[in-house]
Amino acid sequence: MYLSKKSISVLVVSCLTIISIFGLYAKQSNILIVHEWGTFTTKHRANGDVIGGLNRIDTNEVLPAFVHRLKSPEVRMFGKGLNLSHPDVSMKLETPVVYFYPPKGFDTKTKFSVDVKFRGGLLNEFYPQAKTRFENVTKKNNAESLSEATIGYLSWKDLVFDTAAIWPETNMPIWLAPRKVKATAVRASNGEAEKYLFYRGVAHLKSMLDTRFDADQNSYSIIASKRIAIPGKKALIIPQAWIVDVKKDGRAQFKSIGSINLADYKKKNIALSRDDSAYTKANLDQFRQLMKLALVKDGLYADEADAMLKTWKHAYFKNPGTRLMYVVPKAWTNYYLPMKISIPNKLTRVMIGRIDLLKY
Numbered sequence: 001m002y003l004s005k006k007s008i009s010v011l012v013v014s015c016l017t018i019i020s021i022f023g024l025y026a027k028q029s030n031i032l033i034v035h036e037w038g039t040f041t042t043k044h045r046a047n048g049d050v051i052g053g054l055n056r057i058d059t060n061e062v063l064p065a066f067v068h069r070l071k072s073p074e075v076r077m078f079g080k081g082l083n084l085s086h087p088d089v090s091m092k093l094e095t096p097v098v099y100f101y102p103p104k105g106f107d108t109k110t111k112f113s114v115d116v117k118f119r120g121g122l123l124n125e126f127y128p129q130a131k132t133r134f135e136n137v138t139k140k141n142n143a144e145s146l147s148e149a150t151i152g153y154l155s156w157k158d159l160v161f162d163t164a165a166i167w168p169e170t171n172m173p174i175w176l177a178p179r180k181v182k183a184t185a186v187r188a189s190n191g192e193a194e195k196y197l198f199y200r201g202v203a204h205l206k207s208m209l210d211t212r213f214d215a216d217q218n219s220y221s222i223i224a225s226k227r228i229a230i231p232g233k234k235a236l237i238i239p240q241a242w243i244v245d246v247k248k249d250g251r252a253q254f255k256s257i258g259s260i261n262l263a264d265y266k267k268k269n270i271a272l273s274r275d276d277s278a279y280t281k282a283n284l285d286q287f288r289q290l291m292k293l294a295l296v297k298d299g300l301y302a303d304e305a306d307a308m309l310k311t312w313k314h315a316y317f318k319n320p321g322t323r324l325m326y327v328v329p330k331a332w333t334n335y336y337l338p339m340k341i342s343i344p345n346k347l348t349r350v351m352i353g354r355i356d357l358l359k360y
Helices: 005-027 073-078 173-179 281-297 302-311 313-318 330-336
Strands: 032-044 091-101 112-119 121-127 131-135 138-140 143-145 151-161 197-203 209-214 219-224 237-246 252-261 268-271 321-327 339-341 345-357
Touching: 032 302, 032 339, 073 121, 073 143, 091 121, 091 173, 091 302, 112 121, 112 197, 112 330, 121 131, 151 197, 173 302, 209 321, 209 345, 219 252, 219 321, 237 281, 252 268, 252 281, 281 302, 281 313, 281 321, 281 345, 302 313, 330 345, 339 345
Parallel strands: 032 345, 121 151
Antiparallel strands: 032 091, 091 197, 112 151, 112 339, 121 197, 131 151, 138 143, 209 219, 219 268, 237 252, 237 321, 321 345
């Protein structure tokens, strides 16, 4: 069904208004509210092969110099950089940020910790300063190798909330965009402070969706991966998914796929139009609005969803190419990237899965 730009705008505004009311109610509760967003990125060839070397990043993904990095010699080759590329890195964890909303009357002197574990990968960039370690980086052909057995750990200890915190100076949009929310800043024991906790990582993992490209039909087949199995979970459901194709001039076309039940999802073919008139800049605006609606529906506040989309506007909306985007099931995130916070809290994690789709 086609929706006009005006119809989509009205739908988005109406839904966001309703959801914001519940968001305001949540902020008034007597428990710490914690929200997180981030992206799991993979890349597929036309035949479905997963591409490695994803620790190579674009110039718009470079972080400020004050960000800390995992510097152990045996994992240095897995770090993110402009000139790095390791075949074991088949997934990159991009810019998770963690926001905090303490309840009214919360004792700001209370110290707390946040611990994150990445199954299948390493957590190698972070701010403020944190303790890191890793397991099961093994030797393969006399060189270090990542595998699904690798585990990376990140731990922030003795954090406190600080409404008068002084943040590090930077002019980088990738760092500034996440600040534009109403969260409370956190300060580490060494004095470093920010509006959020930040970290990134790399992994030897595959997407929960397999893909194939049919050049004759200009279509993509989407298949639920049989490799995805979460202990204690019989089924994972992707709430929403889209395919978007962006041209160099900023025009785009996209198709909404809807929800995907990974337990019984059969192959589905999504055809893209070859007609140049199918590409418009208005389509990209509509796609962004639908993504925002999905992010808020999955648990983010409206300003957090805006911050996420602005942080990744180049990767999501401007970088030419075709990509499959989907809202990651929370059970998948909580298994592969479990997080523990030492004080009572209500944690909501909203992640986007992104597959860059090549036609060769």
